[in-house]
Amino acid sequence: MFHFQASLPHNIPVSTANMKLSGIITLASITAAGPLRSAYLTKEDHPVPAGFTRESDAPASHPIRLSIGLKQSRFDELERQLYEISDPDSPRYGQYMTSAEVNDLVKPTNDTLAQVHGWLREHVDLSTAEYSPANDSLKFTLPVAAVETMLATKYGVYRHEDGSKLVQAPKWAIPQHLHEHITTVQPTTFFSHATPQMDKVRPVNNGPGRAVSPEDVGKSAVEKVS
Numbered sequence: 001m002f003h004f005q006a007s008l009p010h011n012i013p014v015s016t017a018n019m020k021l022s023g024i025i026t027l028a029s030i031t032a033a034g035p036l037r038s039a040y041l042t043k044e045d046h047p048v049p050a051g052f053t054r055e056s057d058a059p060a061s062h063p064i065r066l067s068i069g070l071k072q073s074r075f076d077e078l079e080r081q082l083y084e085i086s087d088p089d090s091p092r093y094g095q096y097m098t099s100a101e102v103n104d105l106v107k108p109t110n111d112t113l114a115q116v117h118g119w120l121r122e123h124v125d126l127s128t129a130e131y132s133p134a135n136d137s138l139k140f141t142l143p144v145a146a147v148e149t150m151l152a153t154k155y156g157v158y159r160h161e162d163g164s165k166l167v168q169a170p171k172w173a174i175p176q177h178l179h180e181h182i183t184t185v186q187p188t189t190f191f192s193h194a195t196p197q198m199d200k201v202r203p204v205n206n207g208p209g210r211a212v213s214p215e216d217v218g219k220s221a222v223e224k225v226s
Contacts, residue, residue: 038176040152045171046189051161058155058167060145067139069184070116072106081105103134112181119178123150151185158191166191 048054072078081097084090108116113135120126129140144155144167151172158166169188 040173041176041179042171042173043179043182044189048158048170049191052158052191054156055159056157058144058157060143062144062167063141064144064147064167064187065139065141066147067137067186068182069137070108071112071181071183072136073109073112074105078102078105099133106136107134108136115178115181119175151188153188
């Protein structure tokens, strides 16, 4: 609970003083409630590549293994150090960097992790997420319906001219304040060939919003033509 003891000059009109005090209380209330939320804004919007045709909406319960890339905090410094150890004229030439040193340079800032986690907790149980060694990417599995809500998008089943099928979303969005913290979300706009050829998408019996186990992924989406 916030307590305010406002000391205002005697020559300020009462109405003005009340407006200022009201503004202070409103700001404090917003701060106490948590970080400000921003409106969704498109992050990527790519045309469907040649050779792919949209067949249908993706089944709502189809599980998607979502991968989210986070902004790396000191990638420029990593590039500089890698250049030094590969430059014959550098005193550091021939040295190497440990994986721990590399991870320390590319790990996201605490602010990036806090902002992204705050948003993700509204959609997924983060205890099910798998992180890269540097925490600059994470993966988790959710049904299509939940991912569509999270990314303000619509997934479809796309058939390639070679017969393979993919579940993709050519356009996706995230809250505007996260654009500087999230670099990529896949599968969305990157259309690769699915091999072996797949015949159909089969939904798994998990309702929208429920996390899907890795075992479910093996049972879903794509079945080899028999």
